[in-house]
Amino acid sequence: MHPILKNFTTAYVEARSLRPFLGEYTNPDAFIARLVEKGDLIRLKNGFFLIADKIKEDRAPFEQIAGLLYGPSYVSLEWALSYYGMIPEGVYVVTCVTVNQSKRFATPIGAFDYKYLNHPRYAVGIDQQENAAGRYLIARPEKALADVVYFKCRKLKKKDLLVDLIEGRRIEEDQLKALDRKIMQEIAENYHSQAVYELEGALRLL
Numbered sequence: 001m002h003p004i005l006k007n008f009t010t011a012y013v014e015a016r017s018l019r020p021f022l023g024e025y026t027n028p029d030a031f032i033a034r035l036v037e038k039g040d041l042i043r044l045k046n047g048f049f050l051i052a053d054k055i056k057e058d059r060a061p062f063e064q065i066a067g068l069l070y071g072p073s074y075v076s077l078e079w080a081l082s083y084y085g086m087i088p089e090g091v092y093v094v095t096c097v098t099v100n101q102s103k104r105f106a107t108p109i110g111a112f113d114y115k116y117l118n119h120p121r122y123a124v125g126i127d128q129q130e131n132a133a134g135r136y137l138i139a140r141p142e143k144a145l146a147d148v149v150y151f152k153c154r155k156l157k158k159k160d161l162l163v164d165l166i167e168g169r170r171i172e173e174d175q176l177k178a179l180d181r182k183i184m185q186e187i188a189e190n191y192h193s194q195a196v197y198e199l200e201g202a203l204r205l206l
Helices: 003-007 015-021 028-039 063-071 077-083 140-154 159-168 173-177 181-191 196-202
Strands: 010-016 041-045 050-051 072-075 093-098 103-107 110-116 126-131 135-137
Touching: 010 015, 010 063, 015 028, 015 196, 028 041, 028 050, 028 063, 041 063, 041 103, 050 126, 063 072, 063 093, 063 135, 063 196, 072 077, 072 173, 077 093, 077 140, 135 140, 140 196, 159 173, 159 196, 181 196
Parallel strands: 072 135, 093 110
Antiparallel strands: 010 050, 041 050, 072 093, 103 110, 126 135
16 A cells, blocks of 8 residues: 555545645656556545555445545435345445436446435435444334335235335345334325325334
8 A cells, every 4th residue: 555545544545635745846747647547546436535445354345435536425225225134135336315316327346326306305214324434324124124115115005015115125024123104204294105105104013
């Protein structure tokens, strides 16, 4: 790792944060490009990089990167459900929700997929959490499930929705029963979506 990169405590860095340390270089951007070529930096998008030697235990800080790569946004849908242990399969795309235009980033460490949600729907049911890499925004389990239903199960009624969640997505019935019904009701009221109302009603059938 180049000594300049030791000035940063996080595993990610922006070009604008690097440039103050590059005063002795006549072309700072060319120097940054050389760091990418050498593998010291991994370019995630223009001006935003991962410091290769700072990735801990072969895992990049995906949740923090998701919010910095494109924001405002929070981690949700399948990635969040996997994070909470609600779905058994590994998830290889970091799934997020944003108030900006839907977008997808294909990076050297994996894909980041962002879906648009308007402000009233976006604002409810988000947690700020923290790990060794720092703070990040993630949907609560209720909101992550609501987002899956809102974006992917809009045509399903209550009983068919339960079949999809339990048999299709292999979410345990006990995990669905454990969801906070008051939070789910608040989410449904803010989403004003028939699909999310169906989800709220489906959970009452359990």
